Amino acid sequence: MTKKSIVVALDYHNKNDALTFIDKLDPDMCRLKIGKEMFTLFGPDLVNDIHNRNFDLFLDLKFHDIPNTVAKAVTAAADLGVWMTNVHASGGLAMMQAAKQALVPFGQDAPLLIAVTVLTSMSDEDLVLLGINVPVFEHVLRLAKLTHQAELDGVVCSAQEAKLLKSSFGQDFTLVTPGIRPAGSDTGDQQRVMTPQQAITAGSDYLVIGRPITQAVDPLAALKAIYQSLHV
Numbered sequence: 545m546t547k548k549s550i551v552v553a554l555d556y557h558n559k560n561d562a563l564t565f566i567d568k569l570d571p572d573m574c575r576l577k578i579g580k581e582m583f584t585l586f587g588p589d590l591v592n593d594i595h596n597r598n599f600d601l602f603l604d605l606k607f608h609d610i611p612n613t614v615a616k617a618v619t620a621a622a623d624l625g626v627w628m629t630n631v632h633a634s635g636g637l638a639m640m641q642a643a644k645q646a647l648v649p650f651g652q653d654a655p656l657l658i659a660v661t662v663l664t665s666m667s668d669e670d671l672v673l674l675g676i677n678v679p680v681f682e683h684v685l686r687l688a689k690l691t692h693q694a695e696l697d698g699v700v701c702s703a704q705e706a707k708l709l710k711s712s713f714g715q716d717f718t719l720v721t722p723g724i725r726p727a728g729s730d731t732g733d734q735q736r737v738m739t740p741q742q743a744i745t746a747g748s749d750y751l752v753i754g755r756p757i758t759q760a761v762d763p764l765a766a767l768k769a770i771y772q773s774l775h776v
């Protein structure tokens with residue numbers, strides 16, 4: 545693992561707060577993620593602001609729609625030059641195949657394309673409420689299998705499922721794991737959590753970490769403490 549295995553989730557409402565924090569980092573220290581809140585507020589301008597600072601950016605918009613619409617959305621994300629983008633695996637095989645196909649013209653410059661399995665905020669009980677009467681890990685495995693079949697680069701899952709997915713789909717199947725909580729930090733709305741150390745040991749490739757860093761009194765110190773716990 546390297547420092548760049550950490551993807552900081554920039555879920556800020558205020559652009560200046562986000563840029564002030566980014567300007568304390570350098571692109572060798574971590575990668576960055578923006579999601580629905582910041583992209584809705586600040587759009588492609590923010591993507592450009594981050595790219596101008598030379599960071600790899602994960603555009604986390606979790607596309608989930610008919611295949612044609614998702615293919616066009618993924619093309620738009622690739623046009624922005626982002627490092628990684630994502631769809632929901634529950635959109636189905638045809639949707640994921642259309643998304644993958646849309647990236648063919650980008651060749652080597654295509655972003656990594658991954659699919660969200662079961663959100664890390666969900667538990668077995670939440671699945672039952674959706675009429676899915678299997679444990680979370682089984683549903684994650686099912687959705688990861690579809691993602692693998694569609695030849696995407698990997699999935700978003702909890703680090704709790706990392707070992708199972710690496711043994712099922714191999715080391716090259718990229719695992720992006722949010723729901724990371726350093727020991728003693730607030731879990732908030734996350735249910736399937738692991739510490740950074742546990743996640744790396746389990747086989748996560750990228751740790752997505754938001755509030756434990758961005759809501760800390762000193763975000764840079766919080767990020768450095770995570771590196772220390774990982775000996776990087």
Ligand SMILES: O=C(O)c1cc(=O)[nH]c(=O)n1[C@@H]1O[C@H](COP(=O)(O)O)[C@@H](O)[C@H]1O
Nearest residue numbers: 553604662663664700722723752753754755
């Ligand atoms: O796709 C994601 O990034 C994602 C998937 C998932 O299952 N769970 C999840 O928390 N995320 C995102 O990862 C980030 C986690 O943030 P914190 O809970 O603050 O560390 C948020 O930006 C979520 O939108």
